[in-house]
Amino acid sequence: MDVVSPELNSLLPDEIMDTEAIAMEEELPAEHLAAPPQSEPEPPQVPMETEVPEIVSLCPATTSMQMTSASTDAQCSTSSGTQLLLAPSGLITGTTTTSVKTTGPVVTQNLPKISSVTVPANHQLIINKVASAPAADGKSPGAAVLKPEGQKLLVAGLSKTGQPIMLALPHTWNKPATTQGTGDAKALPTQIKMVTTVGKPVIAVSSASQLMGSSTTLQAQQLKTLQVGVNNLSLKEWLISFFRKLDCTVSTVPQNTSGNSKVAISPLKSPSKTLKTVGGVGTSQFKTIIPLTTPPNVQQIQVPGSRFHYVRLVTATTGSTTAQSGGSTNTNPSIQPAKPVMMNAAVRMSVPIIPAQSIKQVVPKPLTSAAQVVTTSQTPQRLIMPATHLPQIQPNLTSLPPGTVLAPAHGSGNMGYAVLPAPYVTQIPQSAFVTLTSSSTFSTATPIQTQARLSLNGLSTSEATSRPRKPCNCTRSQCLKLYCDCFANGEFCNNCNCVNCFNNLDHESERLKAIKACLDRNPVAFKPKIGKGKQGESDRRHSKGCNCKKSGCLKNYCECYEAKIMCSSICKCMGCKNFEESPERKTLMHLADAAEVRVQQQTAAKTKLSSQISDLLTRTTPAVTSGGGKLPYTFVTKEVAEATCDCLLEQTEQAELTNQPQAVAERLILEEFGRCLRRIISFAGKAKTDCPINC
DNA sequence: GAGTTTGAAACT
DNA sequence: CAGTTTCAAACTC
Incomplete structure (x- = not known):
């Protein structure tokens, strides 16, 4: 089973560092930010590929919830995020009812806010409450109430057209009750309630009240299934109605590239807190993660020691109205297996990422392991690798093209994520994408296309990807050598004339090896060759210089000339005519x-x-x-x-x-x-x- | 379109 | 690191 390696863990906090981290840092009481006991061993590595829920929430506040049973206990590790998941109704069987009906150990009184809510057809809603108040009554574990305060909602799902929808409540609702700071990993009971309309929508509500930053404690949660009626409201209307009950506002944010839509929710009381900016950073970048096509489960990634949890929403081929029991005795604090619950189509989520340069602007403050601000001068490259490969490639991660993202490893079995230079993203069918996002920035106006702002070979990736790329004609390199321009530029071959091409997702393992080999030979192999000078484009020059002998550097054989720049002192060319005063050049x-x-x-x-x-x-x-x-x-x-x-x-x-x-x-x-x-x-x-x- | 030239990448 | 080979793009006819 593939796991997230410690190396990955060391990377991800920086990668995923987002506004939410800052927001939470500012908003949460100090005790919530306290680091776990130093003696606490690093949590076990997390399974990534198998027996993971079909929908897993990205709960930046160290939430990891998995629905494992509709009628029995569900387990949750370090839950502190509320999530809503919407899924097509086709996955749900049974008959629709108009009355709330429980199919398990339901404590319906625990849903005062939503028990009367109806869910639009073809949708499933799961609410995983963030750090809700503990089941203080002690009578019904997980008898948490979805309160306007102390909650954080993340909604991800599919619209009727199969487009993903995401919701998020701001951190002002995230005020976990806690005993943190004692070093005691004791967790409070967590409850998951599922409200389903059999054959139609499903609502699942879970409330977790575990310690923030703790990934070692797991307490039983109750999973309850309710059935509710369906009306003809559109999803948006329904959501508006629903969240007005929770004193929220709802807005939709369409995504340009995929046609997907997002719904951002902010509290009416303090809408300004829905977006936190850090060091003047008003925009976010997104990490794109593409799910594996098999198995068709949602996959959850928990990074040991990280405040963030990563999820993949992937296609579910079979429907099940009820979550399956994952075994409440599972004490793995990192992740628990769960059966597929929902989702009949790939869902795109986004992980906003603050550029590393921006992070540097954050005013240093005492940090804990629960809220680390990583200072780095690296370019905003983002990478998640399968653990099996990461140790080999990780030393050169920063040499990958900017905006490196995750890709499914079709040809590598359960390898999981793969290195995917940023430009590749634009070449992959949108349906294949799942990008992660942090709930705190759902309400931002920054689209996922932010990634395209990163540079590539002196051009922004938007420029690089918008310009027509010449198809390669490789015959012997399998397009896995730098001879291949596609490969060298960090692009998949697409409509090329190449023979025996391996530069595609179907040969992910080979491609990974090739990337590794290139990086071994040259750690900056994928970095732009044309660097920008201090004074802008006029100072661009080749990072390595050319080595021309016969072309006079006035033909496209010359990389300098091809890049429309003049040769510099670092060039080793002979008979160079590619200089400012050269009459031939003029x-x-x-x-x-x-x-x-x-x-x-x-x-x-x-x-x-x-x-x-x-x-x-x-x-x-x-x-x-x-x-x-x-x-x-x-x-x-x-x-x-x-x-x-x-x-x-x-x-x-x-x-x-x-x-x-x-x-x-x-x-x-x-x-x-x-x-x-x-x-x-x-x-x-x-x-x-x-x-x-x-x- | 086929053949040649060229220089970067890869290899030794 | 230098020399050689391989490779694919650029170029020529």
Whole structure:
């Protein structure tokens, strides 16, 4: 079983460091931030691949909840986050009822706020309360009440169209009752309640009241299933209604790339606290995690010692209205296996990540292990690796392309996550994505595309990915060597002409090995070769310099010339002509500029003509066709076309005779063509007028 | 499109 | 680190 290695653990806090950490640091009482006892051994490594719940919450406040049974105990490790999970109803069997009905040891009175809530069809809602008040009554363990205060909600699920929805409550609701600071890992009972409409939506509510920062304690939770009615409210309407009951506001945030939507919830009382900025950082970056296609379970990642929990929401192929018993005797404090619960489609979540540079701006304050602010000068590269590979590659992690993300390892069995340079992300079908997010920043306006702001080879990744990339033609390298531009640029081969290509997700293990080999040879192999100078683009230069001998550095063989930069002192080229005063270079530049201008003019002319034709057709077609006459283009007979060509040829000859520049000649020809079209259309209109019936 | 040239990457 | 080989892109015809 793959686990999250300590190396990964050492990375993730920095990777996942987000506004929430700061927010919680500021908002939570000091005792909640107290570090666990130093003597406490590092929690066991966490299984990543097997027997993990289908939906796992990302609970930054060290929450790790798993639904394991619908009618029996569910287990939770260090729960301190509330989560709502929505799932398609197709996974739920049974009959819909309009009354709340329990199928387990339900304590319905524990749901005063939501017991009357109806859930829209096709959705399942799981609420995992964050650090709720302890079951102080002692009578019914987990008899927690979903209170407006001291709770934090994270909602993730699918809309009716299969698009993910996420909700989050701000930290102002996260005020865990605690006994932390005593070093006692004693945890309070946690309860999970599932409210289901059999065959329709399901609501699961869990409340955990365990210690923040503790990952060693696990207490039994009660899992309860209720059935509620369904009405015709849309999901959003329902959510608004639901959270108004909780004194929240709800807003939706569509995601551009995937069409997914997010719902952010903020308390009406203190909406300003829904977004915390750190050191002036108002935006977040996101870590993208792509789930494995198999097994179709939600996978939970718990990083020992980390305040954050990572989850993957993956496809569930079978429905089950009830969570399965994972065995309440499981005392593994890190993670408990659970059976699939819901989710019939991949869900995209986002993990906002504060750039490392931004983190440096955080004013230092006494930190605990529960809330660490990592100061680093590294570029904001993000990486999670399968434990089996991480120890090998981890030393070179920082050399990977910016924005490295997770990818499913199709070809590597249960290997789990794989190194995925940032540009790869844009190449992967959106349906394959699951990105993690911290609840605290759901309400931010920063889209997941923030990642594209990272640089790549002197270009932003947005630029790099927007520009058309030439397909490679590799035949022998399997596209796993730096010979392959795709591989070297951190991209998957896509629509390439390569042979025996391994640069894809289907050969993840091979690709990983290749990446490792490249990094072994050159730790900065994936770093941009063209660095930016202090004064901007003009100071760009090749990090290694070229080594040209015959090209004079004035051909694209030369990496400097290809990058449109001049050679520098670090180049080892011979006969270099790629310097500022070089007349050869100036000549080439002028020629290149002229060619570029010409191309632009041609493109503009074509665009304009196309627009004119389209416009003319649009304006004239209704008038002509409304009366049942012929369409204008029907008048473009062979004779008309020939006449038009004659006109254009004539115009060409005139341009040549008058020695017009090519650009002018092209313009004149295009204008003549426009006149021809107008005449044709004009004639068509007249013909229709003259002969409205028979023409 | 085939063949050649070129220089970076890979290898020894 | 230097020399050689491999490789794929750039270039030429």
